[in-house]
Amino acid sequence: MIGILLNDERFEQDIRELLMAFYPGRTFCHEAEPEMEFSVEGVWNEDRSVLRLGFSGEEPVTIEAVPDQRVETKNRIKRRFYEMLTARTQRTLPWGSLTGIRPTKIAMTKLDEGWEPQTIFRHMKECYECSDEKAALSVEIACRERELLSSIDYTDGYSLYVGIPFCPTTCLYCSFTSYPISQWKDKISDYFTALFRELDYIAAKKRGCTLNTVYFGGGTPTSLPAEDLDRLLAKVRGTFDFTSVREFTVEAGRPDSITEEKLRVLKRYGVTRISINPQTMKQATLDLIGRRHTVQEVKDKFWLARSLGFDNINMDLICGLPEEDLDDLRDTMEQVRELAPDSVTVHSLAIKRAARLNTMKEVYRDLKITNTQEMIDLTAACARGMGLEPYYLYRQKNMAGNFENVGYAAPGKACLYNILIMEERQTIIGCGAGTSTKRVFAGESRIERVENVKNVEQYIARIDEMIARKESLL
Numbered sequence: 001m002i003g004i005l006l007n008d009e010r011f012e013q014d015i016r017e018l019l020m021a022f023y024p025g026r027t028f029c030h031e032a033e034p035e036m037e038f039s040v041e042g043v044w045n046e047d048r049s050v051l052r053l054g055f056s057g058e059e060p061v062t063i064e065a066v067p068d069q070r071v072e073t074k075n076r077i078k079r080r081f082y083e084m085l086t087a088r089t090q091r092t093l094p095w096g097s098l099t100g101i102r103p104t105k106i107a108m109t110k111l112d113e114g115w116e117p118q119t120i121f122r123h124m125k126e127c128y129e130c131s132d133e134k135a136a137l138s139v140e141i142a143c144r145e146r147e148l149l150s151s152i153d154y155t156d157g158y159s160l161y162v163g164i165p166f167c168p169t170t171c172l173y174c175s176f177t178s179y180p181i182s183q184w185k186d187k188i189s190d191y192f193t194a195l196f197r198e199l200d201y202i203a204a205k206k207r208g209c210t211l212n213t214v215y216f217g218g219g220t221p222t223s224l225p226a227e228d229l230d231r232l233l234a235k236v237r238g239t240f241d242f243t244s245v246r247e248f249t250v251e252a253g254r255p256d257s258i259t260e261e262k263l264r265v266l267k268r269y270g271v272t273r274i275s276i277n278p279q280t281m282k283q284a285t286l287d288l289i290g291r292r293h294t295v296q297e298v299k300d301k302f303w304l305a306r307s308l309g310f311d312n313i314n315m316d317l318i319c320g321l322p323e324e325d326l327d328d329l330r331d332t333m334e335q336v337r338e339l340a341p342d343s344v345t346v347h348s349l350a351i352k353r354a355a356r357l358n359t360m361k362e363v364y365r366d367l368k369i370t371n372t373q374e375m376i377d378l379t380a381a382c383a384r385g386m387g388l389e390p391y392y393l394y395r396q397k398n399m400a401g402n403f404e405n406v407g408y409a410a411p412g413k414a415c416l417y418n419i420l421i422m423e424e425r426q427t428i429i430g431c432g433a434g435t436s437t438k439r440v441f442a443g444e445s446r447i448e449r450v451e452n453v454k455n456v457e458q459y460i461a462r463i464d465e466m467i468a469r470k471e472s473l474l
Contacts, residue, residue, distance in 0.1 A: 001026065001027050001028065001029055001033060001035045001036050001037065002019055002023060002026050002027075002028050002029075002036065002037055002038060002039065002040070003028070003029050003030070003031070003032060003033065003036045003038070003039030003040065003041075003056070004016055004019070004028050004029075004030055004039070004040050005030065005031070005032065005039050005040065005041045005042070006040075006041075006042040006043075007042070007043050007044060008042075008044045008048065010044075010048075011073075011074055011077050011078075014074055014077065014078050014081075014099065015040060015042070015077075015078075015081060016028060017099035017397070018078060018081055018082060018085060018097065018099060019040065019085070020397065021093055021099060021402050022085045022089055022091065022093070024402075036056075038055055038056050038057075039055070039056040040053070040054075040055060040056075041053070041054055041055070041056060041060070042054075042060075043060075048065065049064065049065050049067070050062060050063070050064055050065065051063045051064075051065065051077065053077070053080070053081060053084075054084075055084070055088065061080060061084065063076060063077055063080050064076075075097075075127060075128070078097040078099070079096075079097050079127070079128070079129065081097070082096060082097035082129060083129075092129075092131070093402050094130070094131050094133070094134050094373065094402060094403060095128070095130055095131075095134050095395070095402065095404070096125075096128045096129030096130045096131070096134075097128050097129055098128045098130060098395075100395070101394050101395045101396060101397075101422075102394060102395075102422055102423070102424075103124075103130075103134070103138050103393065103395065103404070104138050104141050104142045104145065104392070104393050104422070104423070105422070105423055105424070106123075106124070106128075106138070107120050107124065107138045107139050107141075107142035108142045108145060108146060108423055110123065110142075111142055111143065111146055112146075117139045117143060120138075120139050120142070121135050121136060121139050124138055124139070133373075134404075137390060137393065137406075138393070140390060141390050141391060141392060141393050141406075144389065144390070144391050144414075145391065145392060145419050145423060148391065148414055148416060148419060149416070149419060149420070149423070149425060152212055152246075152416065152420070152425070152426060153210045153212060153244075153426075154425055154426050154440070154442045155442045155443075156208075156209050156210055157209065157210040157211070157212045157244075157426055157427075158206060158209055158210070158211060158212070158426060158427040158428065158429055159211070159212055159213040159214070159215070159417055159420055159421075159426055159427070159428045159429070160202070160211060160213070160214045160215070160236075160240065160428075160429055160431070161215050161216075161217060161417075161428055161429065161430040161431070161432075161435055162195075162199075162214070162215070162216045162217075162221075162232075162236065162430075162431050162432055162435075163217060163218060163219065163430060163431065163432030163433060163434055163435040163452075164216060164217070164218040164219045164220070164221040164223070164224060164232075164432065165218055165219040165432065165433045165434055165454075165456060166180070166181040166184055166188075166218065166219050166220065166223045166224065167180065167181065167218065167219050167220045167223055167254065167257075168180070168181060168182075168220065168223055168254050168256050168257050168292060181223040181224070184456065185225075187456060187457075187460075188224065188225075188228055190460050191433070191456060191459070191460060192228070192231065192232065192235075193460070194459060194460045194463040194466075195232075195431060195432050196235055197463055197467070198431045198432070198463060198466060198467055198470075199235065199236065199239055199240075199431050200239060201467050201470065202429055202431060202470070203239045203240050205470070205471075205474055206429070206474075210244045211240055211241060211242065211244060211245055212244060212245065212246050212416070212420075212426065213245065213246055213247050213248075213249070213416050213417040213420065214236065214240075214242075214245055214247075214248045214249070214417075215249045215417045216249065216250040216251060217251050218251060218253075220251060220252070220253050220254045220257050221250050221251055221252070222250070222251075222252040222253075222254070222257040222258055222262050222266075223254065223257045226259065226261040226262045226265055229262055229265050229266075230265045230268075230269075233265060233266070233268075233269035233271075234269065236269075237269050237270070242270070246416055247272050247273055247415065247416055247417065248270055248271050248272045248273065249271070249272070249273040249274070249275070249415060249417060250266055250271045250273075250274055251274070251275045251277075252266070252274045252275060252276055252301075252305075253275050253276070253277040253316065254277070254291070254293065255276060255277075255278070255293045255297045255298045255300075255301040256291075256292055256293035256297065258276065258301045258304070258305075260304060260308070263304065263305055263308050263310070264308065266310075267308055267309060267310070272312055273312040273313075273314065273413075273415060274305060274310055274312070274313055274314070275313070275314040275315070275316060275345075276298065276301055276302050276305060276313055276314075276315055276341075277314075277315060277316035277317075278295070278298040278315060278316075278317065278332075278336070279291065279316060279317060279318045279321065280317065280318065280321055280324065280328070280332050281295050281298070281331060281332040281335040281336065282295075282324060282328050282331065282332065283295050284323070285321050285322070285323065285324055285328070288322060288323065289321065289322070295335070299335075299339065302315075302339050302341070303339075311342065312342045312343070312413050313341050313342050313343075314341060314342065314343040314344070314345060314407075314409075314415070315336060315339070315341045315343075315344050315345070316344075316345045316347060317332060317333075317336065317344060317345070317346050317347065317379070318346075318347045318348075318349050319346060319347065319348050319349065319371050319375050319376060319379060319403070320348055320349035320369055320370060320371030320375075321349060321369075322367035322368065322369055323367060323368055324370070325370060326372070326374060326375055326378065329375050329378060329379070330378060333378065333379060333382040334382075336382075337382060337385070337386055340386065342409065342410050342413040343388060343407060343408060343409035343410065343413050343414070343415065344379075344383050344386070344388055344407075344408050344409075345405065345406070345407045345408070345418075346376075346379040346380075346383070346405065346406050346407075346408070347405045348371055348376070348396075348403040348404060348405060349369065349371060350396035350397065371403060373403075376403050376404075379406075380406070380408075383408035384408070386408075387410055388408035388409055388410055389408060389409065389410075389411070390406050390407070390408050391407055391408070391409050391414040391415075391418075391419065392406070392407045392414070392415070392418045392419045392422055393405065393406050393407070393422070394422050421438075424438065424440055424447055425440060426440055427439045427440045429470070429474075430452065431452075432452065432459070433452060433453065433454060433455065433456045433458075433459035434452060434453075434454040434459075435451075435452045436449055436450070436451050436452070437449065437450050437451075437452075437470060437473060437474075439473050439474065448473055449473075450469040450470060450472070450473045451469075452466045452469075453466070
């Protein structure tokens with residue numbers, strides 16, 4: 001247990017997030033406790049212009065606030081605290097003092113302000129103490145994102161996310177809103193009734209606006225029976241104007257949810273991009289994490305989709321899965337290379353609060369989780385060797401190794417929706433249980449959000465409230 005003892009709560013979250021990065025898995029307290037390993041103690045002076053920050057039993061450092069500039073003050077505190085933690089642990093972090101989930105947003109903003117890429121690279125290193133590799137990756141991706149989004153309508157355009165919160169089973173690491181489809185088949189009709197009301201409302205509200213991207217996620221949309229998938233796609237295509245839609249993605253993520261009939265349904269309604277996600281090509285790991293399909297099934301479903309004409313297939317992989325090492329990852333990358341997908345998204349395992357890996361620690365505490373820079377470098381080299389370029393990046397809390405998730409794509413195959421949701425350049429409207437709507441006020445540097453309830457039964461019962469929440473936002 002680590003104590004965070006501050007006389008002012010400002011910047012407490014930033015201090016805690018850096019501690020979490022250096023001391024993963026620790027808990028925190030805000031009063032002196034006998035069980036504490038150590039404490040971080042911070043005292044602001046009366047006018048809050050100077051912070052004295054230090055570790056228990058050590059001489060504190062003095063950090064001056066920047067008058068009327070909260071962001072710069074925050075960066076100054078985080079940078080100095082990062083240096084203190086580095087000295088204490090004799091470790092550095094690949095992303096330095098950056099703890100946010102959108103590092104490329106910093107680089108994108110600087111590009112918009114007219115900064116040159118090399119200047120942004122130096123800024124990422126000097127202001128946040130990022131490693132050369134991460135600073136360079138941020139700038140490279142930001143430049144590519146800016147080009148890919150150059151024709152997107154930020155002012156009158158929007159994107160649509162449709163959430164299908166059902167899966168064949170729940171994976172060991174998963175914290176998304178998802179329910180076993182086998183237990184919810186009798187509720188799908190009720191769910192559709194509520195979802196279709198919400199879709200009708202959005203279509204009417206956004207009539208005359210430009211719909212740029214459509215994304216079906218979850219859960220696993222293809223866990224729905226083929227006839228329900230057909231009904232859902234028919235509803236969306238019949239309700240929204242697809243004239244300006246640049247991409248239409250459906251996550252067919254779990255190979256055990258894919259059938260030829262379902263793929264033909266997707267094709268019939270003009271789906272342009274799908275995901276078939278193995279996460280790993282090691283059968284023992286698939287069994288351990290609760291993915292009830294085989295490695296061969298991944299390959300069979302991939303080739304089935306190819307044979308039906310799908311020419312933009314993504315595959316998700318995870319670095320740091322329990323009991324996997326560099327050789328396991330190398331074998332996975334080699335098997336994926338032989339399939340030659342159009343994009344690969346490489347995730348670093350993040351153990352979220354609601355995942356079984358966290359809620360059932362006593363069961364899984366002996367599992368070995370390893371993620372290293374060498375493993376990240378291996379995936380990057382393999383992806384680039386396949387002709388795939390990094391096009392978007394994001395981070396999550398509690399990531400193994402404090403690394404990142406990176407999407408790699410062949411030219412012309414990048415997912416615009418993925419970039420838009422990370423860079424927060426366009427309004428994205430989420431429909432369905434557990435979805436989020438984010439309204440971007442173009443030119444105002446302002447973003448407002450509303451959430452739908454996660455529980456399916458609550459979503460069905462409270463659909464009028466979900467629509468009213470959107471009415472107040474839109």
